Amino acid sequence: MPFDLPFLAESFVALLRGIPLTLQLTVLSVVAGGILAFGLAFMRISRRWWLDAPARFYILVFRGTPLLVQIYIIYYGLSQFPVLRNSVLWPFLREAYWCAMLALAFNTAAYSAEIIRGGLLSVPAGHVEAARACGMSGFLLFRRIVMPLALRQMLPGYSNEIILMVKSTALASTITLLEITGIAAKLISESYRPVEIFVCAGAIYLAINFLVARLFAWLEYAVSPETRKPEERRA
Amino acid sequence: MPDATTMPAVALSGIRKSYGPLEVLHGVSLAAREGEVISILGSSGSGKSTLLRCINMLEVPNGGSVAFHGETISLDQTPGRAPRPRDSAQINRLRSKAAMVFQSFNLWSHLTILENLIEAPVHVQKRSRKDCLAEAEALLERVGIADKRHCYPTHLSGGQQQRAAIARALAMQPRVMLFDEPTSALDPELVGEVLKVMRDLAAEGRTMLIVTHEMAFARDVSTRTVFLHKGRIEEEGPPSEVFSNPRSERFRQFVSREHLQG
Amino acid sequence: MNTLGLMSFGPDGWGYSMLAATGTTVAVAACGFFVGALLGCLGAAASLSRLRVLRLVADFYTTVLRGIPDLLVIYLFYFGSSSVISTASALFGAEGFVGAPAFLTGALAIGVVSGAYQMQVFRGAVLALSKGEIEAGRAYGMPSLLLFRRIVLPQAARFAIPGIGNVWQLVLKESALISVIGLVELMRQAQIGSGSTRQPFSFYLTAGALYLLITLVSGLVFRFAEKQAMRGIRRGV
Numbered sequence: 001m002p003f004d005l006p007f008l009a010e011s012f013v014a015l016l017r018g019i020p021l022t023l024q025l026t027v028l029s030v031v032a033g034g035i036l037a038f039g040l041a042f043m044r045i046s047r048r049w050w051l052d053a054p055a056r057f058y059i060l061v062f063r064g065t066p067l068l069v070q071i072y073i074i075y076y077g078l079s080q081f082p083v084l085r086n087s088v089l090w091p092f093l094r095e096a097y098w099c100a101m102l103a104l105a106f107n108t109a110a111y112s113a114e115i116i117r118g119g120l121l122s123v124p125a126g127h128v129e130a131a132r133a134c135g136m137s138g139f140l141l142f143r144r145i146v147m148p149l150a151l152r153q154m155l156p157g158y159s160n161e162i163i164l165m166v167k168s169t170a171l172a173s174t175i176t177l178l179e180i181t182g183i184a185a186k187l188i189s190e191s192y193r194p195v196e197i198f199v200c201a202g203a204i205y206l207a208i209n210f211l212v213a214r215l216f217a218w219l220e221y222a223v224s225p226e227t228r229k230p231e232e233r234r235a
Numbered sequence: 236m237p238d239a240t241t242m243p244a245v246a247l248s249g250i251r252k253s254y255g256p257l258e259v260l261h262g263v264s265l266a267a268r269e270g271e272v273i274s275i276l277g278s279s280g281s282g283k284s285t286l287l288r289c290i291n292m293l294e295v296p297n298g299g300s301v302a303f304h305g306e307t308i309s310l311d312q313t314p315g316r317a318p319r320p321r322d323s324a325q326i327n328r329l330r331s332k333a334a335m336v337f338q339s340f341n342l343w344s345h346l347t348i349l350e351n352l353i354e355a356p357v358h359v360q361k362r363s364r365k366d367c368l369a370e371a372e373a374l375l376e377r378v379g380i381a382d383k384r385h386c387y388p389t390h391l392s393g394g395q396q397q398r399a400a401i402a403r404a405l406a407m408q409p410r411v412m413l414f415d416e417p418t419s420a421l422d423p424e425l426v427g428e429v430l431k432v433m434r435d436l437a438a439e440g441r442t443m444l445i446v447t448h449e450m451a452f453a454r455d456v457s458t459r460t461v462f463l464h465k466g467r468i469e470e471e472g473p474p475s476e477v478f479s480n481p482r483s484e485r486f487r488q489f490v491s492r493e494h495l496q497g
Numbered sequence: 498m499n500t501l502g503l504m505s506f507g508p509d510g511w512g513y514s515m516l517a518a519t520g521t522t523v524a525v526a527a528c529g530f531f532v533g534a535l536l537g538c539l540g541a542a543a544s545l546s547r548l549r550v551l552r553l554v555a556d557f558y559t560t561v562l563r564g565i566p567d568l569l570v571i572y573l574f575y576f577g578s579s580s581v582i583s584t585a586s587a588l589f590g591a592e593g594f595v596g597a598p599a600f601l602t603g604a605l606a607i608g609v610v611s612g613a614y615q616m617q618v619f620r621g622a623v624l625a626l627s628k629g630e631i632e633a634g635r636a637y638g639m640p641s642l643l644l645f646r647r648i649v650l651p652q653a654a655r656f657a658i659p660g661i662g663n664v665w666q667l668v669l670k671e672s673a674l675i676s677v678i679g680l681v682e683l684m685r686q687a688q689i690g691s692g693s694t695r696q697p698f699s700f701y702l703t704a705g706a707l708y709l710l711i712t713l714v715s716g717l718v719f720r721f722a723e724k725q726a727m728r729g730i731r732r733g734v
Contacts, residue, residue, distance in 0.1 A: 170566030
């Protein structure tokens with residue numbers, strides 16, 4: 001089938017309007033999920049079973065079930081409880097926007113927690129001992145020694161997770177949100193021209209994910225000065 | 236056709252090998268008679284390993300020919316194209332009679348030691364599994380690692396792995412054995428056990444071509460020593476002659492340097 | 498009615514239909530997974546080939562399919578094949594939109610997506626093969642096919658198992674998306690149930706629990722397979 005350029009351009013412009021919502025959902029859920037993930041990661045490495053066990057269970061459940069189930073439980077499922085429907089939270093939980101955001105955040109927290117935990121565990125014991133020998137402890141030790149070292153290990157995995165999140169926001173379209181995929185589905189069902197719309201939407205997602213990957217490559221470069229040559233470092 | 240027994244076990248003539256514009260072997264000729272033990276010496280980059288690998292066509296020479304017991308390997312050496320064997324069935328048949336022992340052992344890591352020994356005899360030579368197993372057990376006994384037969388290669392020390400690899404080569408009932416720096420990857424204290432096995436093989440009259448750095452071994456065990464320098468044979472003869480009275484200044488230097496290091 | 502009563506196997510219970518839907522989920526995921534394995538093998542072979550064109554095609558395939566949402570791919574397959582079918586049936590006098598078979602298009606869609614991931618796994622497994630051990634096989638006279646069957650395949654398989662296990666879990670969860678094109682698998686069945694009973698939480702929770710059960714069981718299977726395949730490998734950690 002020949003590509004109809006005006007139609008292609010028209011669809012492309014229509015799909016561009018979905019970008020802000022896609023990005024909003026991604027950024028908000030990554031930030032909220034990231035905070036939760038840190039908590040979970042610390043629970044996992046706390047060496048206290050009553051902290052470790054709930055975190056393990058949380059991660060197991062959220063990684064072992066489809067994101068779509070999680071979204072539906074929050075958006076459709078919670079309305080089953082009159083208590084919730086009458087609570088102050090209802091104005092939020094009624095909104096597809098907040099439900100999608102919440103589900104995405106809960107979901108990414110489970111995956112990110114394991115990435116963060118892996119990063120923290122990768123910090124060599126000798127480095128921590130050396131810092132303790134210098135009199136560092138507590139938050140200072142964490143902020144100055146552990147975190148910078150862990151960050152380098154975490155970044156590649158975390159970059160993948162964010163790309164997955166950008167893709168996951170597409171599921172918000174199943175609960176009526178008109179982000180990129182939502183608009184694409186609407187356009188397809190109106191025009192019955194799936195290929196052109198798929199190409200446009202796919203290109204937009206690829207562009208976003210390309211930028212995310214570049215951003216993280218740059219971040220990785222920025223936080224690992226020791227892998228660069230001395231002259232580059234000065235510049 | 237001449238009688239195969241009077242033919243050299245392996246005959247290389249005018250072997251040339253190049254990688255792109257770089258020629259690493261400039262026409263090397265060498266013949267090993269039945270029962271000869273030839274040690275091939277040379278500094279790194281002299282082309283000695285390449286020469287050995289040209290014998291069983293792991294590297295296909297750009298020029299020259301290789302013959303086993305008078306049977307010449309048929310090669311397509313059209314200039315300007317990568318050289319390749321004409322008949323892969325012939326290559327595989329000859330390879331199964333010229334077993335190779337590698338520097339890094341290359342035991343198949345997904346198979347136990349015993350399975351490593353019978354793999355090629357059963358599947359390439361199509362011999363009966365029962366016979367191969369019996370023979371493999373005996374070979375492992377002989378190289379002193381019978382107790383390891385159900386272990387996987389990674390659970391053995393380097394010396395044990397190399398002895399297992401020699402047993403794997405013997406299990407092929409080879410007419411020629413090719414050794415590519417068999418002790419170079421071993422810790423010094425493990426070298427002796429491998430050399431001992433090789434000494435025994437030489438003593439029973441096997442045809443062996445050995446690329447090595449072990450000067451003492453080359454001097455004491457081999458029937459002929461070949462010194463390769465920059466892709467050419469620089470010195471060749473019985474070790475008693477070449478070591479005591481080398482004609483080539485380079486070989487003299489090489490020997491004294493290796494002795495200092497060893 | 499509480500969740501357990503709702504999911505009972507009696508005449509008023511939804512247990513039976515939820516269980517049947519679970520079967521459909523596993524079936525569609527398995528079909529998609531095998532389509533993906535096939536594509537993954539082809540892709541890996543192409544990406545490791547000497548031909549630049551093939552490498553580029555494989556690269557393009559895996560980059561694009563891993564960079565766009567699965568849901569979009571499912572829409573493309575469903576509406577794409579539906580419009581082909583509609584056009585074809587219009588020739589025979591039928592009118593309007595004819596939906597494509599959801600099982601087939603769903604399985605194909607997640608197959609194409611998971612193939613992009615499986616390609617990476619297979620590629621990594623082939624690259625992890627020991628060159629020396631393959632050379633030893635050649636030096637002992639193994640013809641290519643024997644070498645592939647006896648040395649390359651068993652070694653590549655054991656490197657691939659952990660990654661393939663992850664892809665299977667991914668496919669299983671992805672299969673929930675096929676509910677949007679109307680296949681009555683677990684997710685769609687839960688939708689139907691919650692629609693007619695007005696108890697969405699109970700239905701989606703049950704669906705979630707069943708998904709969890711499948712992922713846990715298949716996790717165990719893959720761990721066992723890995724243990725079997727990893728015999729003889731010294732682990733670094």
